[in-house]
Amino acid sequence: MFANKAVFAAVIACCAAPAFAADIVEPVPVVEPAPVYQAQEFGGWYIRGDLDYHKPDFRGADYITYGTPPGTKSFDSGDLRGAFSLGGGVGYQMTSYLRTDLTVDYWFKSKFTGHTSCDNCASTDTSKMSALLLLANAYVDLGTWNGFTPYVGAGIGGARVKWDDLHNVIDSDDTIHKGTSNWRFAYALMAGASYCLTNNLAFDAGYRFSHINGGRMFQFNGAGPGFDKGFNTHEVRGGLRYSFGGGANGCYQPPVVAYEPPEPLYTK
Template identity: 65%
Template sequence: MAAIIAGGVSPVLAADLEAPIVIEEPQPVERYEVSDFGGWYIRGDLDYHKSKIRGTEYITYGVEPCPGCGDGFQGVGGTKSFDTAKLKSSFSIGAGVGYQISRHFRTDLTLDYWFKTKFRGSTSDDGSSGCGGPGVPCESVDRTKMSALLLLANAYVDLGTWNGITPYVGAGIGGAHVKWEDLENDANVGFATHKGTKSWRFAYALMAGASYCLTDRMVLDAGYRFSRIEGGRMFERNGAGPGFDKGFNTHEVRAGLRYSFGGSANGCYQPETVAYEPPEPIYTK
């Protein structure tokens, strides 16, 4: 009887003690978090530029016959343009500070120093000015140098990032402090020096280029910038003068570095691996 009872209970106990079934979760997949972007950045730039002067002119003084005057002549004045006016190419160095507002928009304030650029011009007349005596034309070769500080507030649109490369377009507005050195006037009637001048002028710029991620915070920035500086006084009077330039159109090839403080540089997001914690297994009977 005991054997029969034991034999009947054993299957029930075996069923109660059967091992639970574990439902296996899928293999863990690494999860990534995109680093935050935005915040302040600094920049430094070098460039090679070619400036085209849009024209130069100066006030002239001379004489013309005047039968009713004391010595038969009277003074006359007018404005005359240089026959030729050319600026050579030069370099500049710049720095700036900016803010990454969003993934596609940023602004900065830049200050560039244009190293001295050589100017060479020439003038002549038909002899009516009496520069070298009645009927003798004046001819001269004029030399000086120009340097400038260009201060611009800029805004850029970053067009997207592909393989670490972010093309952009931008525009800037501000002012330029233009400094002319003394003008050396080597004429066929003698040598003269005209004192150079310096002044602030209105300026603006248009840019296009691309940046490349070097690290998550630093990018290499290369591009093209067109800048225009309005005209102003060039030199003071010494016989003839004063003289004026009509401003400059400048084409620049630029390269530099940007470093971000507030987060990853725009487009340079380095994914951060987060440890995967699988959920508790689910047991069923």
């Protein structure tokens, strides 16, 4: 009798075990979302300030004469010394490789020395030239390596050229021709590199070639007026660019997020 009861109890236990096991819920791991890294931003406004040293290449000048017969004569020679300039501008970073800006530069006075001659005379001519250069520029940034971003660019605009009075000296006779000022077409080509100082501030250094068309140089006084043939100018430039948003200088770096996998959490 006892053996039969033991066998019956074992059978009941074996049948009940699966039923109790069905009531146990397997733990479900809770997976934390992957960290989100901030992407690099573009489309930022920036301002710039520049200092440069420029050397204009005087391309010659002509002036009207009223002898017999009247005509036009040219300067035998002419030279403009180098000078400094200050500039500023505002720009916009359109993509990681393309940006544009508007710049204005004031060229301080360059001293001019020239020579003219006639049948029985020779003169030394002196004056000074300054200019205000306005350009709309576009640049291609060629990528950033260790904080350095090389670039190439071009600009187009105009220049207001101002000539001081021209002193035409023959022996001890000084004839003064009144200088003029006028607007002229100008363009520029540039190449350089910037270096990231901070996420928003970059140092910019480079070379710019600029061309200014010719125009009136001085007024009539016995001879004249005179017209210069324009300038090709070589500029060495340096300055700072400050951006008001990440990426405008190519300097923005996404924040470093330290990520450690969380301990798994379970629910019943």
